[in-house]
Amino acid sequence: MSSKAAHKIGIVWFRQDLRLSDNPALKAAIAECEQVVPVFIDDPTDGTISSIGEASRAWLHHALASLAQSLEEHDNELLIRQGDPLTELEALLADTAATAVYWNRAYDPATKTRDSAIKSVLSESVQVISCNGLLLVEPWHLAKGDGSPYRVFTPFWRRLLAMLSEQDLKPLAAPRKGTLERRAKVTAKLAIADLGLLPERDWGESMMSYWAPGEKAAAKQLSRFLKQQVTDYDEQRDIPSVEGTSRLSPSLHTGEISARQVMFAIQSTGADITEKGTGIEAYAREIGWREFATHLIYHFPDTVSEPLDSRFSRFPWAPDNKTTRDKLQRWQRGMTGVPIVDAGMRELYATGWMHNRVRMVVASYLVKNLLIPWQRGEAWFRHTLVDADVASNVMGWQWAAGSGADAAPFFRIFNPVLQGEKFDKAGEYVRHWVPELDSVPNRFIHKPWELPKSDQPADYPSPLVDLKASREEALAAFSTIKLPQQQ
Ligand SMILES: Cc1cc2nc3c(=O)[nH]c(=O)nc-3n(C[C@H](O)[C@H](O)[C@H](O)COP(=O)(O)OP(=O)(O)OC[C@H]3O[C@@H](n4cnc5c(N)ncnc54)[C@H](O)[C@@H]3O)c2cc1C
Structure with missing residues (x-):
């Protein structure tokens, strides 16, 4: 790392590193520059962190507010921009007379492609330093x-x-007081609220009440x-x-x-x-x-949308028609009639998060019992999870589908009733998220359809598909692609 140059101004482009401590890009900028200009650029169209779903954008709003507050405590200010990042960075370089741009790398294909394009353009006129902060x-x-x-x-x-x-x-370590003060004047700037990250509906507010970003x-x-x-x-x-x-x-x-x-x-x-x-x-x-x-x-950047195990590109998924779309919607709304699945899907919508065990169960149910392509589930999770992360989400879904690295073999199909009985024995989790089942005895809490008809809660749906029959269908579908794996 070179030593601090007099009057050098450096832009720190914050992305998936909304913190002051253990931030290598920020640390490098402070070490090398006399003044640091921190910026966050929202570009909802570029397929990177900004184009995440609604829940993550709500989280992002609060995370940015917290970062802005921390920077203020250091007599600096987080600049907020919206638009094409290259255009915004070029404008900011001109505006502040900065001669260097620092950021921490991200590794998903959309960000990688965007960043290398930006780096090659900016490197012609200024210094560009990328670091590992992730x-x-x-x-x-x-x-x-x-x-x-x-x-x-x-x-x-x-x-x-x-x-x-x-x-x-x-x-x-976090920057010491007095090392981040900025005097460079910037004309065009937005408030975090101008980015419109918070959903207009009440949903964002109630969801965020579970969290402290x-x-x-x-x-x-x-x-x-x-x-x-x-x-x-x-x-x-x-x-x-x-x-x-x-x-x-x-x-x-x-x-x-x-x-x-x-x-x-x-x-x-x-x-x-x-x-x-x-x-x-x-x-x-x-x-x-x-x-x-x-x-x-x-x-394996193609795995964002394609199966890692190429046999699965021939998998006979359910056709994309109204019946399938209705099933997908019932899964999204937690109305499949399978209590542990519905509890998970409702937890997700209410809090923006779902327990890992239940993520595996709801994912297996979607791809194996409903034969709906994993990409549909991945997209819904991306929209509703506060932790939606391309890499972890894709890996989780491909694992559940049997098409990813280290995947569960396709023929090992989770039985959601047994999963519920094993991990939610007394049905506490199900009762919390599916209050219609509150009075169902423990013995039936994960299979209320086995209760005598008259004892079944009237306001809870009967199962969308028969678990045994849909399992057989899944195995039959899998047998059509069961050839040796091509790597
Ligand atoms: C279908 C499916 C989709 C998923 N989508 C996401 C996603 O979009 N974003 C995401 O962060 N995680 C995802 N996961 C992984 C996991 O469910 C969550 O990371 C975990 O539930 C987060 O809760 P926690 O922070 O309390 O985890 P903890 O159990 O406390 O684990 C600590 C940290 O380890 C990491 N981690 C834990 N489990 C996994 C895992 N299986 N894969 C990758 N990282 C993991 C997370 O960063 C987590 O915060 C997914 C899992 C499945 C099965």
């Missing part, structure tokens, strides 16, 4: 012995752990989780009625906390993160899954 290890530094990318998690994780054991994970809140949440919950994480993380997971996914997605900060905090507990069967090992491994998802999307 991952523990860059995807190009992690490869199998033969140089090809990993497609299976366990060896990937082993290699990542080995690399981490040789690295200093200590996160970068922002860098400080994320740090607090992590510290509380590691003090109070992580020990039991291995046992509790599959129980959807219990708050047994960290709920940091939206903050990790928007970068209000970094993977490095989480991993360093995990290490700092002093526990052995390789000791199987412990909460800390299981939790660190989940951070590994996030890393793996990004690794996959970087190396």
